[in-house]
Amino acid sequence: MxxxxxxxxxxxxxxxxxxxxxxxxxxxxxxxxxxxxxxxxxxxxxxxxxxxxxxxxxxxxxxxxxxxxxxxxxxxxxxxxxxxxxxxxxxxxxxxxxxxxxxxxxxxxxxxxxxxxxxxxxxxxxxxxxxxxxxxxxxxxxEAKGGERAFTAADQPDPLSPKELQVLRLVASGRSNTEIASLLGNSEGVIKNHCSAIFSKMGVRDRTQAVLRAIDLGWI
Structure with a gap:
């Protein structure tokens, strides 16, 4: 090596x-x-x-x-x-x-x-x-702690677009919307819209829940 x-x-x-x-x-x-x-x-x-x-x-x-x-x-x-x-x-x-x-x-x-x-x-x-x-x-x-997640293991979220999946993985890496926008060559507003769409499709409320759900699904 x-x-x-x-x-x-x-x-x-x-x-x-x-x-x-x-x-x-x-x-x-x-x-x-x-x-x-x-x-x-x-x-x-x-x-x-x-x-x-x-x-x-x-x-x-x-x-x-x-x-x-x-x-x-x-x-x-x-x-x-x-x-x-x-x-x-x-x-x-x-x-x-x-x-x-x-x-x-x-x-x-x-x-x-x-x-x-x-x-x-x-x-x-x-x-x-x-x-x-x-x-x-x-x-x-x-999932066993009532109310901590807005989904169950059996839930299947709507599929994300390739761009949304790219944004989700950058969210999971700890980057802010501003950093993601810079990396992808988009405005911060566009990234916020992508995040909103991701949360809606995955049935989650925030970035942390989105990361946890993505881990459960094997997306990251």
Whole structure:
């Protein structure tokens, strides 16, 4: 495998024992390389500032809950600095609120730490390729909590047009309407209209529900 094929990873985890364990797991794969480590989001930002001239990671693998600056804060800080490095969050807790927060913040991945090493490997590959890995086990429970979704697993939404599906996938990647408009060469008003049509066809109320529903359907 050539050096170009290797995915460079910045590992952010406050518990040293967990961080060392993750490093060991990632080292088992020839296409993964940990190029930096940090104990929280603030230290990760310092590492990025110092390393920018030499090496930038392809993916940041970060714990969700950390002191000083947590995973969500790190994502927002990266966006404020225009650093477009995708972040895959790991969490110990099966928490729907945390999942919603991660989707809104723009996490490209959100996984429970109880996943298998193979699942983590594939998730890193997916995120590096521009996709998402938003598949915690908790999403399957949401239908059981009355009123949280406007649909059931049996519902089949109206099909989306290719453009609507493109917009939906960009929404799932955490981009704003303004960013999507810029990427697709449309006005923000056109993108808002596409989002309204997507929500109507899918029978959902907002962006978070649309992403959750798209995950259920295997669209993202």
């Amino acid at each position: 050539s050096a170009m094929d290797v995915i460079k990873i910045l590992l952010v985890e406050d518990q040293q024992l967990v961080r060392e364990g993750l490093k060991g797991l990632l080292a088992l794969h020839d296409d993964l390389q940990v190029v930096g480590e940090a104990s929280d989001g603030a230290e990760a930002l310092e590492w990025l500032a110092a390393a920018a001239a030499e090496v930038m990671p392809d993916v940041i693998l970060s714990d969700m809950r950390m002191p000083r600056l947590d995973g969500l804060g790190l994502i927002r800080a990266l966006a404020a600095r225009a650093l477009r490095v995708p972040v895959l969050l790991l969490t110990t807790f099966d928490d729907t609120a945390a999942f919603d927060e991660a989707v809104r913040a723009g996490a490209k991945g959100f996984l429970l730490k109880a996943i298998s090493p193979d699942t983590l490997h594939q998730a890193l590959r997916d995120v590096h390729a521009g996709g998402t890995a938003l598949r915690p086990s908790l999403t399957t429970r949401m």
